Amino acid sequence: MNSSGIAETAVQALAARERQRFLEQHPQSVALAGRARHALFGGVPMHWMSDWSTPVPLFVERAEGARFVDVDGREYVDFCLGDTGSMFGHSPAPIAAALREQAGRGLTTMLPGEDAVVCGERLAERFGLPFWQVTTTATDANRFVLRWARAITGRKVILVFDGCYHGTVDEAMVRTRDGHTVHRPGLIGQARNLTQHSRVVPFNDLAALEAALAPGDVAAVLCEPALTNIGMVLPAPGFMARLRELTRQVGTLLIVDETHTLSTGPGGCTRAWHLEPDFLTVGKAVAGGVPCAVYGCSAAMAQAMQIAREHASELSSGHGHSGMGTTLSANALAMHCLRANLEQVMTPAAYEHMLWLAARLAEGLRSLIARHALPWSVTELGARCEFQFCAQPPQNGAEAEAAFHDSLQMALHLYLINRGILITPFHNMTLCSPQTTAGDVDRLLASLDAALAELLALPGAREE
Template structure:
């Protein structure tokens, strides 16, 4: 029996139908996939691009707003939006203009321009932290902040929540199994024992968090204010406020990763929930889809960072390498696009539109689940919502993982793709952007309704 209440045999029947449909309607993607296998490892430029529900890679020709078009000429309504990278739509007009403006004025110089100053001011206003630095990816931002917190506290251990997502930072590549911190399954080429300097506790478990912090060796808690990659797991009332209190009590810092939870509003959960972190990290959508990330800190942390820099320089008797920063960080193109995004795209009015449509979608999911008499649940975080194969929204990463029915999820995703609708892979999450319409939401709901009807009509589908 599966958590979803749907028989595996029925899922496989639907999957077989949909795989054949995909192969018949995408001849150019199939031909390009075959060609790609001779030059790209796995036939794709990044190996996880072959992990979608499709039997072969789907190749995109162009994307604009809430839509993209594949090379076979099919149009798709996009609720994945680059898994947040294009959260404000594909190629928003202000970002396209910013790229064109900067294209002839230099892309990277290793020197700042006025855009950098304006971005720093805008970020401080938006998130409430006074000092900012710029990196290229959220992974970089998290990695750099972890160096700072260790230097500031003199401690080495980083605490994360079970099922967290912080890019590919080593310290987050861990899980909790039977109460113990272990390496995340599937790691490639892992040489260092991550358990030495990482500790994992369940989300929403304050007793476990305090027991871990009470060992007085944790430099920082690195966390999403709501978990988004193991399936959505929202904090229980007061949980994040208590996390802040406990970190202060035990001398640990609090790092809030808003990379996905920026869906909540213009200042993320940090401003919406008054979280008071020591550091914020944020990547993906901050420059409108151009690779860029940022991290911000309090005035107290900035002073401690200066002292850490001074100490490091004294230790090496002059110039040293901090291990923080890459050559393309804060390049001129990214800074110009980030400025345009903060000023013209990532606005209160854009969020008002996105949140209203996400509410419509979440309500529609609930109605659909009820109509088909399925014991599933729906969670929403601002512009982001998800349906999960469990009767009640999960409280921990382990509960969210226990509700997985991977083959069912992939069958439903493929059904949607074959009918011109895309949602986020690996779980059932959606995003609404400023270009999403009510008709787009209704189309997703109607198509999913049709798919569930076909699936549940298969003899023996219900458990």
């Protein structure tokens, strides 16, 4: 018997049945998977696309709103939404219009237009930080902000929380084990020792945080307001406020990554919880699904950045490279879509609908977990919620990781896929978009209820 409350033999029986069902229902995906193996490494254009619960990749034909259709013509209600990239739905009408408008007016020029000015103004209004820069991905935004932080403070160490997610930034590819910072398991091709300049502490552990900051060598704390990728972990009451106090006391900068926690509201956790970061980064969904990310800073940081830039210019006799920026950063197409998303898609009305539906889903999940007498819990954050295989919501990354049950999660996900419902892979997280309906939420709950009923009806499912 595992900690999930369900025997592994039952999980494997359900999974085997559902794998066969998928293969029978998806002949075109099976055929494309066969072709893809001869042209794409691992049979997919990005390797993690083969890590879902399906026996072969599920190939998509089109997506719109809260739904997509696969190459076999089967329609799905999508609660994954590109793992946040399409948080506001697939191809929102204003974004589709912006793409059409900009298509004939130039895609990238390395020069700004009026859209750039408007986007800076809108971002400042929304998040409360006065100055902004635009990148292509949140990984880029985080990477560039870390360079600024080191240049401003003259320090090298970056502190992150165990189980954090900040894209593929090297400094975040670390974990804590027995109180020591170590490389993240599975990290490929890392040449340098990341533990020299990265430090990791458990989320919600103020004593560990204070000790890690005490030497006075930490340039910045890079954090999510709530962990979202290792399983959702919310901050304990007062934790984020104390984090801000401690960083100010020791001259460490605070960088808040809202890429996932943008689900909280129009200004993310930063505005909702009054976080007062020195820098803020947002990616994925900020331009409605078009590759784009942003980072903002306080007036004090903008002044310090200018001083750092002038100093670097003096050292290089006016020539050199900051190590920040890519040619496609802030391209005209992305800027036009970013403006449309900020003005027409990420509205208070959209969030009101999303948050109401997510609360309905979270309550429904709690009810069905209780009905099946399972030792599970539900964590919610704005439009995002997750059921986790532990009796109480986890308080840090280690607890969230300990609650993982990969085979059970994948069996349940595959069951849902076979019935036209998609949730986020690798854990049990859901998102509600402005186009998600109450009927969609009820359908997810009914399908998961049926999956648990069938699973628990298998012989020995609740063996002691």
